[in-house]
Amino acid sequence: MGLRKILAIWTAKLAIGVSHLFGRGGSTFPGRLARRLAPGLLPVLAGQLPRGVVLITGTNGKTTTARMISGLLGAAGLRVVHNRSGANLITGVTAAFIAAADWRGRLAADIGLVECDEATVPKAVSELSVRVLVVTNFFRDQLDRFGELAHAVELVRSGAARLGPDAKLILNADDPQVASIGREVGLPAVYYGLEDGRHGTKEMVQSREAKHCLNCGEPYVYGHYFYAHLGQYRCPKCGQERPRPDVAATHVELLEARGVELAIRSPEADFTVRVALPGLYNAYNALAATAAGLAVGVEPEAIRRGLAGVVSSFGRMEPIDVGGRRVLIALVKNPAGFNEVVRAVLGDPDPKRLVIAINDNYADGTDVSWLWDVDFEQLATAGDGIDFIVTSGLRAEDMAVRLKYAGVETNRITVEDDLAAALGLALKRVGAGQTLYVLPTYTAMLGVRRVIAKMGYARHFWQA
Amino acid sequence: MIGIGQELKICHLYPDLMNLYGDRGNVIALRRRAEWHGLRPSVEEVSLEDKSDFRRFDVIFIGGGQDREQKLICLDFQKVKGSALTEAVEDDAVLLAICGGYQLLGSYYQTGEGERVPGIGIVDLWTVAGKKRLIGNVIVETDLIEGPGPKTVVGFENHSGQTYLGAGLRPFGKVVTGYGNNGEDGGEGVIYRNTVGTYLHGSLLPKNPGVTDFLLRRALLRRYGVAELKPLDDMAEMRAHEAAIRRAKTKAY
Numbered sequence: 216m217g218l219r220k221i222l223a224i225w226t227a228k229l230a231i232g233v234s235h236l237f238g239r240g241g242s243t244f245p246g247r248l249a250r251r252l253a254p255g256l257l258p259v260l261a262g263q264l265p266r267g268v269v270l271i272t273g274t275n276g277k278t279t280t281a282r283m284i285s286g287l288l289g290a291a292g293l294r295v296v297h298n299r300s301g302a303n304l305i306t307g308v309t310a311a312f313i314a315a316a317d318w319r320g321r322l323a324a325d326i327g328l329v330e331c332d333e334a335t336v337p338k339a340v341s342e343l344s345v346r347v348l349v350v351t352n353f354f355r356d357q358l359d360r361f362g363e364l365a366h367a368v369e370l371v372r373s374g375a376a377r378l379g380p381d382a383k384l385i386l387n388a389d390d391p392q393v394a395s396i397g398r399e400v401g402l403p404a405v406y407y408g409l410e411d412g413r414h415g416t417k418e419m420v421q422s423r424e425a426k427h428c429l430n431c432g433e434p435y436v437y438g439h440y441f442y443a444h445l446g447q448y449r450c451p452k453c454g455q456e457r458p459r460p461d462v463a464a465t466h467v468e469l470l471e472a473r474g475v476e477l478a479i480r481s482p483e484a485d486f487t488v489r490v491a492l493p494g495l496y497n498a499y500n501a502l503a504a505t506a507a508g509l510a511v512g513v514e515p516e517a518i519r520r521g522l523a524g525v526v527s528s529f530g531r532m533e534p535i536d537v538g539g540r541r542v543l544i545a546l547v548k549n550p551a552g553f554n555e556v557v558r559a560v561l562g563d564p565d566p567k568r569l570v571i572a573i574n575d576n577y578a579d580g581t582d583v584s585w586l587w588d589v590d591f592e593q594l595a596t597a598g599d600g601i602d603f604i605v606t607s608g609l610r611a612e613d614m615a616v617r618l619k620y621a622g623v624e625t626n627r628i629t630v631e632d633d634l635a636a637a638l639g640l641a642l643k644r645v646g647a648g649q650t651l652y653v654l655p656t657y658t659a660m661l662g663v664r665r666v667i668a669k670m671g672y673a674r675h676f677w678q679a
Numbered sequence: 680m681i682g683i684g685q686e687l688k689i690c691h692l693y694p695d696l697m698n699l700y701g702d703r704g705n706v707i708a709l710r711r712r713a714e715w716h717g718l719r720p721s722v723e724e725v726s727l728e729d730k731s732d733f734r735r736f737d738v739i740f741i742g743g744g745q746d747r748e749q750k751l752i753c754l755d756f757q758k759v760k761g762s763a764l765t766e767a768v769e770d771d772a773v774l775l776a777i778c779g780g781y782q783l784l785g786s787y788y789q790t791g792e793g794e795r796v797p798g799i800g801i802v803d804l805w806t807v808a809g810k811k812r813l814i815g816n817v818i819v820e821t822d823l824i825e826g827p828g829p830k831t832v833v834g835f836e837n838h839s840g841q842t843y844l845g846a847g848l849r850p851f852g853k854v855v856t857g858y859g860n861n862g863e864d865g866g867e868g869v870i871y872r873n874t875v876g877t878y879l880h881g882s883l884l885p886k887n888p889g890v891t892d893f894l895l896r897r898a899l900l901r902r903y904g905v906a907e908l909k910p911l912d913d914m915a916e917m918r919a920h921e922a923a924i925r926r927a928k929t930k931a932y
């Protein structure tokens with residue numbers, strides 16, 4: 216490794232140390248600095264990985280799926296470099312690799328695990344030796360950043376087209392736009408999908424994604440909808456249809472809060488996995504992780520052990536003890552994810568106490584229109600089941616109007632823009648042993664973490 | 680005076696195709712405010728291939744969509760709905776069209792490659808693809824809003840098309856902050872008879888109750904000949920309106 220690159224690593228490592236000192240776990244500055252000092256650094260670091268890089272993209276579930284993959288790679292005895300901080304632009308990836316390297320730029324790892332948004336895929340493919348690309352699903356998410364969903368799909372497709380000839384694509388068969396990538400890129404694709412019709416519905420619920428054939432424009436006919444627009448679809452006109460999954464969940468048991476259990480059929484073996492994260496969407500995440508694990512040669516037994524050890528990730532419904540009260544923080548970033556969170560909250564039999572914190576900074580999505588695509592009407596039907604909702608953040612007022620128009624009684628809604636004040640207000644109304652749900656957008660979540668850390672709870676949050 | 684329980688027929692056009700950026704919030708707002716005003720609203724969804732006499736509706740809504748969906752709709756207009764919708768507009772039915780829906784009202788959309796995708800041609804306007812995407816919070820001033828409330832309209836725009844109005848057509852409002860129709864002439868949207876076209880998402884109507892009531896009034900006048908609406912408690916809405924103005928004025932990103 217050249218002196219210039221070593222120097223870049225040293226400088227960036229110092230910058231990472233400094234930014235942690237000031238409590239900014241997700242800062243992109245060190246990565247940006249290193250990239251400026253030594254533009255070719257990331258490919259050199261990634262090139263040291265004997266098993267290359269597993270890249271995960273898509274709208275929902277990539278962080279959870281990455282954690283599952285990390286778990287099963289670890290269970291297989293592999294040492295993993297993983298960009299887990301949530302800053303998943305290329306600068307964040309660079310910083311993660313630098314943090315994992317020693318002072319001489321040597322990476323003591325076997326395999327890389329990188330989650331990134333759709334726009335970063337082409338760059339990630341060009342700089343990392345990607346052996347496996349996992350695409351989970353496409354939902355509308357912070358669209359003002361990319362312009363259009365179709366553009367996001369196009370970015371992933373162009374990235375996939377630049378993969379090396381021995382790379383593998385892992386695609387969700389149940390999402391028409393994801394599956395279309397396999398048809399159009401000349402690489403072997405492994406499709407995964409659900410086969411358990413008991414969890415399907417005949418009507419599409421709460422989705423506003425494209426439902427028309429990508430080939431000819433005719434509406435798809437669905438045998439089942441599993442989750443929003445994910446399901447078993449077929450075009451009655453041109454016959455384009457869901458590819459048959461290679462890695463399929465033939466039976467899915469929803470074990471309520473305890474998680475999900477999947478019976479998996481794959482070319483390698485038939486086996487069962489269990490993961491302690493609830494909901495059908497986590498069955499999808501576990502299936503994607505399993506397919507990725509099989510693609511890099513992990514044995515089913517290690518997959519099973521790895522998935523069993525996954526615990527819910529920070530910022531995604533992890534409880535924090537705040538003076539005898541339970542605070543559950545769940546990141547919200549798009550309508551489909553928000554709907555799942557609301558549904559999970561409504562599953563709690565106790566009266567619901569909530570803080571919803573909406574920011575409209577760049578990382579949150581600057582357009583708050585998406586709040587109107589979330590079915591808050593679910594909350595209104597809970598009636599007395601809602602004790603109170605405090606709305607907060609830069610767009611607290613928009614959120615309050617959304618709740619009012621959803622039919623939530625206005626005397627249950629309080630607007631408090633300031634995050635610290637909102638949390639204080641809410642915590643005053645939560646008794647010992649009771650739960651406060653905090654639902655923030657991304658930058659609001661960083662604020663919530665700072666506030667709770669300042670109160671003396673969970674100080675080393677970003678290391679979770 | 681409007682009697683309690685009088686019906687108001689809302690048509691949501693292409694809810695399955697034109698539904699980007701929370702535009703369905705406008706239908707939610709129309710329905711809710713109509714209820715709060717003591718009316719009896721109903722919402723009918725009309726999509727591809729459905730042939731309707733649109734004159735029977737009081738308010739017709741169409742949102743924004745992606746390019747691919749918009750092309751499907753163009754075909755549907757040419758083959759199925761174009762003339763019926765034009766008749767309704769000329770019959771003074773209220774029509775609210777947002778973003779992509781707004782562009783479709785015009786005669787054509789010219790793509791970056793110079794191809795002209797025809798619209799419905801209800802209103803004399805046209806759109807040309809621009810190089811830069813016009814994104815951000817918008818404040819508009821309009822003289823359409825009655826009563827003591829603010830004359831401002833707030834929302835969020837996100838479009839690369841630049842729209843131009845034909846001679847004699849009025850914009851919906853004057854841009855205070857943001858780009859509006861084309862970023863050049865200071866106009867935002869269009870008003871033609873009882874048709875309002877605009878680029879504003881947000882959703883538009885919930886934070887701009889004055890605009891919602893303007894549309895409801897026009898619809899009631901057409902159907903019942905009278906349109907007195909009692910004032911509602913708009914405190915939450917006005918707080919969001921003012922917060923959006925503050926946000927638009929601080930260019931924080």
Ligand SMILES: [Zn+2]
Binds near residue numbers: 433
């Ligand atoms: Zn087809």
